[in-house]
Each structure stands twice: as C-alpha cells, then as structure tokens.
Amino acid sequence: MPVIEIDAQDAVFDCAPGDTLLRAGLRAGLGMPYECGVGACGCCRCEVIEGEVADQWPEAPGLSDRDRRKGRVLACQTRPLGDARIRLRLDPRIEPVVRPARRTARLAAVNDITHDIREFVFRSDAPADFLPGQYAMLALPGLDRERAYSMANLPNGAGEWHFRIRRVIGGGASEALFSQLAPGAEIGLDGPYGMAWLRTDSPRDIVCIAGGSGLAPMLSVARGVAAEPSLAGRRVDFFYGGRTPADICGQPELAALPGFGEAIHYHAAVSDADAAHRAGWSGQIGPIHQLVESTLGERLGSAEFYLAGPPPMVEALQQLLQLTHKLPPERIHFDRFF
C-alpha cells in the first residue's frame, strides 16, 4: 500500500489501492483542505514533490492555468502509483469528525418529492455515520466518476441513507438513478464528506437556505437541530428558493419537526414571476436572498448560516452576507459545487 508523506508537516498516511490522496488523508483523520471532492472547487490543490501519481481528471475545472503551470494537482483527483511526498497545508480545525469509509449500499425505496426531485433511500450493513449537512460519494453502475450527494436524514444505526436527487435530462448520474436503478440494486457509498455540517456548539440562531437539490443537506441540518437536546427551542429560519411554484418543497418535512411554527419557521420564494402568476402563487416572488434579507432584518447579523443550492444562489447569498452585512466567513457554512 503506498505511503504518503506530507512535506514539512510531520504527517504520514497509507493510501489504499484505488483511493485518492484526499480520501486517504481524510480516512487517516488529517485536516486536508477540500470542499467539493469532485474536482470542481480547487480547494484541495497540492504539489507532488516525489513519487509517481495518476491524475484521473487532468481537465478538472478546479485547476487554473496558473496551477497547471506550477505543476499542481487536485488531491481529490490524484491517485498515487507508489510511495509519494506531497506539499499542502494541513488545517487542524478541519480534521474530520467522522472519518470517511467505503461501504456497499442497496437501494431500498424511491419516493417522489416534486416533479423532478426524488428521494432515494439506500441501506448499508454498517451504521450511517455522518454529521447533519454532510454528503457521500456514490459510485453508480455505468458511470466512470462518482457523484456527490448530500444526506437528507440524520445519522442512524440502521444504516439508512436518504438522498434527494434532481433529475437532470442528459445528466448521466441522475439518469442512472431515475431510470436504471431498481430496488435491491447495489452501489458503492463512500463518506461522509463535507464541511457544511451543523455546529451544535454555536450559541446563535440558525438560518438554512436551500435551492434545488440543496434541500437535502439543509433538511438534515434542521432535523439535526430538532434532534439535539442542547439546541432545544433554538430558532431556525428555513428558506427555500425555486424557479416555479412546482419546485417549492420542504415544508411538509419541516412541519413534522417538534417546534414548527414556534422555533422553526419555513419561508419560500419563487423567482419566475410569470410562472408564479400562471400557477396562482400567492407567496413571495423574487430571488431567495431578497426574502432572506427582508425576513431576517436585524437578526441577520447575529445568525449562523447554512447554504446549499445552485452556484448563482450561493454566490448571491455570499455577496449579501459577506459584503453587504459583513458577516465573517466562519459563520457561513457551505460546500462549493460549481
């Protein structure tokens, strides 16, 4: 098994066959920087000083021309071919709370959520061990690369993993799930990953903002708040932004939580005004960040934020929170998928 040394950081770890530098480092409990794990965000860039490696996605969008000029690789896309020495900066603040592990999981149930989002329930023999808000890498039959999907449920000893996946026409992964996978089918499940997990030690009110299939991790965070005794009575404002009224979801699940309507509040907005009028939508119309700002008012500055959704939504929220309202980045939790 290749042994990987991190230059000048006094860290050494084993890399199991087929593992990437990133996943092997995380399995060893190291604070390897990353967000998306799928080659898009660029957070896990590193340099290989010694040893041979294979880059499974040389064109990954997470690398810029300057990175390539400097000989950098993405730890999430690089497999060592033997012992190697790499250079990156470990961050002890982000050491994994739950170390990721590979499992086999079987499709147990499929439920329709909206016209294009379905819930896929998988079951593994080992417990489903993760923090609310995290994601797993799914190896689906017929696809060359794994895909990252967030869990919507809470960690559990029964080995249940609930994913909410949006059907993307022509999207290989969602097509594989929607049309080819039958109950009982086996997939590879590797996790948990991700930095946008519920901070139970924060004393602040909690704001979850979701769009698209970002519903899943935000539901997990809200469910995690409701299930955590030390957070009893904590205010949660849950926002969901969709293009049309048919896209709006999440309220029934939140309404099932203790404290809904008192401590836990649901807000939704639709961005396509024409579609809203056609459907007789009587709720808010506009981008979700506007509803966040007008609803929270003074409370915005003192809350802890969790975000998951399409990149333009996350971008607009970052502008609102960091630039307009000067929130420090440590209070805004999201994993960047481009």
Next chain:
Amino acid sequence: MKQLCTTRDVPAGGCHRIELADRPPLAVFNLDGRFYVTDDTCTHGEASLCDGEIDCDDGVVECPYHQGAFEIATGRPAGAPCSIPLRIYRVEVKDEAIYAAIDETEAACP
C-alpha cells in the same frame, strides 16, 4: 491616512502583516517597489494572506490553505475558491513611510 510601517519592513516581492487594535489585520505588499494595502484575512476562510505565496508576475497573492487567489492591486478574486473581492486601501508613500486610508469607505472593486 494612517502610517502602517516603512518601506524597509516590506521586502520586494513580499508582504508584511499589520495588526491594529479593533480591526482585522492588514497586509502591505511590495510588488517591484510599488506598495499595496489590503485586508490580510482571506475572504473565503480564516487564513492570513501574508502566509501565502505571492506571484509577482501575475500580481497575485494565493491563500496558504486553499490556494485561492486575489489580484493584489484590485482585490479581485483571481482563483477558485475565492469569489468575494478582498478589500483594498488607498496607499501613499512619503519618505519611506507607508500610509493607508484605512478609514475611508470601501472602494468598489473595479
């Protein structure tokens, strides 16, 4: 304008962190004899840009943790995962002393 340091404190191609009371730290950069002042903390996460790598040819500083990057002169994000501009400050150099307009309202990112 507030004096932050002298030109001797900032090596060519390097930077110097300035800690001031009641505000986040600043970074003073020296790109081939031209001096620039920005916030020192990366807009993506809690990291000091003065611990990062400076690329003089591109006029860019890279965050030490994720190698996200900013243009030093403009504060514009120049590499993922950074997307929020870095705050920059107007600079004057008089008799080797470097001053910055740290109380001015934020200049829009060009």
